[in-house]
Amino acid sequence: MKHLALLRSALPLTLLTLAACAEPIEERPDTEETALPVEPDGGIGDGAEPLPEILGKDIPRGLHGRWGLVPADCTSTLGDAKGLIDIDAEGIKFYESRAVVDEVEAKEATMIRASFAFSGEGQEWTRDMEWRLSDDGMQLTRSESGDEAIPDPLTYTKCEAEGEAS
Template identity: 55%
Template sequence: MRPISFLAALPALALAACGAPDDNADTPTPDGTEDAMPVEPDGGIGDGATPPGADAAGGIPTALHGRWGLVAADCTSTRGDAKGLTEVNGEAVTFYESRATLGDVAERDGDSIRATFAFTGEGMEWTRDMALEAADGGEALIRTEYGEDAMPEPLRYIACPAEGDA
């Protein structure tokens, strides 16, 4: 008789193991819309996708990405002499003869970051406490360094036109 009662309880145990249904599934947000599941770049479900408009956790904010020049000619030079050209992506800042890779982040929001950057260039390596901040509605980038051997004043870069727009 004991084996039969165990078998009768098996479906109930299986349902309990599945957990309770999500009471918040498909629940509209306060503005009446539903939260969409992020999608991976390859079209897969969002099991790790960054929601649209958001940055990868801890990276350089998207608002700072792009090509920036100290003067307009830095954006258009074809002779390789654009010494004031700076390129920013999610993990690094590239300069004329050096590259700064993002390290420990001290402060970060949607349009600025202050962090330790590991520099390499011309056979040397060094670290720098540096801040990047969008200005003028995203048309300018302000770079400020802190600590020993830091630049005495912040540098102001202008946004380069998107490639093909110049």
Template identity: 45%
Template sequence: MRTAQTLVIPLVIVLALAGCDKRDPVADEANNTAGLPSVNMVAGAKNGASSVDGSAPANVVVVPAGAPPVPAAAIPAALHGRWGMTPADCTSTKGDAKGLLVVSGGRLAFYESRAVPARNVSVSKDSIGADFVFTGEGQSWSKFETLQLKKAKLVRTESSPMASFTYARCT
């Protein structure tokens, strides 16, 4: 019986230490979280509003979670166009522009996937935040994304896992 206890105690210690070795849930490169809702804006909000008192900030349209999908014109015109993570994304003629993002009135088009805003949409003249429904390579998924225009750059921030990407407009 003594040998079983001797083996169990180190095993428990190893498992406990392995559980503590998990990475931080926020990616190191996710330093730009502009446009994501703050805790105060989500907690206690009423009827899909973005603040505790039930009001929405100026120039923001809030669609509650149970609402039907947003019309195709939900993405602001300031964000429309072709955006590349590198210059080669804008000029490739071989179809290998993996960092190219094409934003139109109602959808985002990536290299091998498409996304449309579906729920919890907040829009201003130069940004959108929403639960986007993605399709690509025979799969579908949903993810909260924000797109915001900052000094002629498009900053896309996503959740699960948290990450932020910067794009330049293709000319």
């Protein structure tokens, strides 16, 4: 017990001695702080590449729209545009089926590589596909991999929006 009482009485003196050894705040050298500018994409202005899109299950905005394998797919009014696709954030509508993103492998503003879950005509299946937008934004290439994949890439051309002239 005596040791505990002695330790309690020495503690305030020990803390006071340690505090006296510390350098006073006003005598510490000023450090120069430089704020980095914020980049438009939310980066810190250090020239680093922007962060990639979060790998959510939405399809990148650059791929959205109506696309046809042949020009007639974009203009047919007979309902026979078998090569027409319509892409939005939630999926891809084909002639007689719909595909939604199941698992994303890679995604950028102009590309998505993912497993897609299809449904149509009373059936369900999956396909591993990559969709890549051309540099000019007018063509979209679809490549498949895995079992039952289409062997050669398919290239779709962007359909003109209603009211656009060629």
